[in-house]
Each structure stands twice: as C-alpha cells, then as structure tokens.
Amino acid sequence: MPSLITGTPAGNVLTQEDLYLEGAPVIIIQDYNANLLNNPDADGYYWGMSGTSTYPAKIIGCVEDVSLTEGLTMNDVRCDTDGVKDTVQRRDYVEFNMTIKSLFPLSISTDFLNLSTATVGSDAEKVGIGGINNNKSYHVYAPKVYDEDTGDLLIFNLHKAKFVDAWTIETRYGDNWVISGVKLRAYADSTKPAAQKFGVIVRHDPSVL
C-alpha cells in the first residue's frame, strides 16, 4: 500500500491535463459548396478552411457567450421486470449558440440573420427581409488559440451548418446593440465518413503531443 492513500485505482491509469482554456473561439463560416482546406488530410480527416474569391470565409465579429452543445434523441430501454436496462442515444446535431455585437456590414450579418443577398454600392448597402433560404449551408471553422507564445490551438470544424431559430436585436438603453438567439446548427453531412459526419476537432500542441 502506498504511503499516501489517494484512492486512485491500481493498474493502468490515465489522467487529464492541468490546462484550462478561457474565452470564446473565433467563429468563421464559409459557403458549404467550398472545398475544405484538408479534404481530407493524411489521416483521413476533413477540416480546415481556405477563403476563395467565389466563396470567401467570413469571420463573425464580436461574439459573446459562445457555447457549443449538441442535440440528442435519447430513450431508455425499459423492461417491466427490471426497470431501465440501457439508454439508446442518437446524435441529431451539434450547435454553436452565441450573442453577436457586430451588426455591420449587413452583407455579412445577412448570413446569421437569414436575410437576402446584399446589394452594395458607393454609399449604401441594402438587404431584404424576406423568406428564409433553407438551402443555404455553411462550413464552420472555430479556432481557439490557447497559448499565443507557442501557437497551440484547438479547432472545431463543423461540416454542414445553418443558422436556425429566431434572432432578437436588443436595443438597450445606454448599452451596445446585441443580436441574441443566434444558433449555428450543424447536421450530419452524408458526404463525410460516418465517424466525422458532424465535424472534426483538431488540437495542435507539439509540446504535449
């Protein structure tokens, strides 16, 4: 018995790192028709983003309260004799929720507000509030550099996402305008391997890995 009793199990034991992240990732979107930067990479993973003239990458400006969550269908396997013996789960979607402070330019906010394509001229930009184009999907690339000295970063890459649910533009007294209720929901992309059909997470940290 060890001199210090910690309660840890015997045998092969793995631990997590004493490393904690702070702040939101940058959220970048690109038209779904664009090719991913790694399509796939040497390990068979589909991820990364490269803006092109036809399909520019767009950075969602000044976000706050970003959270990444998922939607599941989950049902217990109930047996009258024994009770709940199992739970069957199926992943439905993966979703970024966020609050956005940047309303301009309208030609970018038209994406997360589900407005029409903008018309931009020398002195004005115009967008229409019409029906919602349900055929428009995006790649989502959300990097978070957690050590700026070494460039260590974590990347969330969602393959096929849409902006869903109702937004609210809050015009607060004495405070900046806020666009709340924005949800960027990623669905299964059947063109990707089953194990990564919703997305891929990449961690780049040579000092540890």
Added chain:
Amino acid sequence: MKDVVADNPQTTKISTTVALQSLFPAQLKYIGLSGKEYRWEKAGDVVHVLEEDAPTLLSKKHIHRGCCGVYSDGNVLFQLYKEAVNA
C-alpha cells in the same frame, strides 16, 4: 458627293479594359471615374472595366474598421483577374 468620313477621318480610340473579380459576397454596384456603372452579381464574378476606372475600384474597401485581428484592415472588394485586354 464626297464622303464626309473620308475627308475628316475620326481617330479611333481603343479602350483598354481590365478584368476585375469580385471578392465580396454581395451584389456590387459601382460607378467608375469614367461615369460608367459596373455590376458584379456575386463573389467570384469577373467584369471588364475601363482601365481608367480600375485603380479606384481596386482600392475600394467595404469597411475600414475591421473587427478581427490581422483582418482589421477592412474588406477588399476586388482583385485583378488577369492581364489587361483590348476591348
């Protein structure tokens, strides 16, 4: 009857154009220094503009105060698509 054109030959002006490609995901509508209006329907579209209009259009940015670090210089709207061609 004399041919007026033959007696007073007009100088034929060859307009040189430059192909500019839109980099911005919107319909872009701009009037060049020549007074000619140009329109790009979507990002990636290429429109031939008069050479005299090109510098102004190439220098256009949609915003001058970007939000995001290295991209804070604003959104460049156009890039040269290929060498100038004679119209």
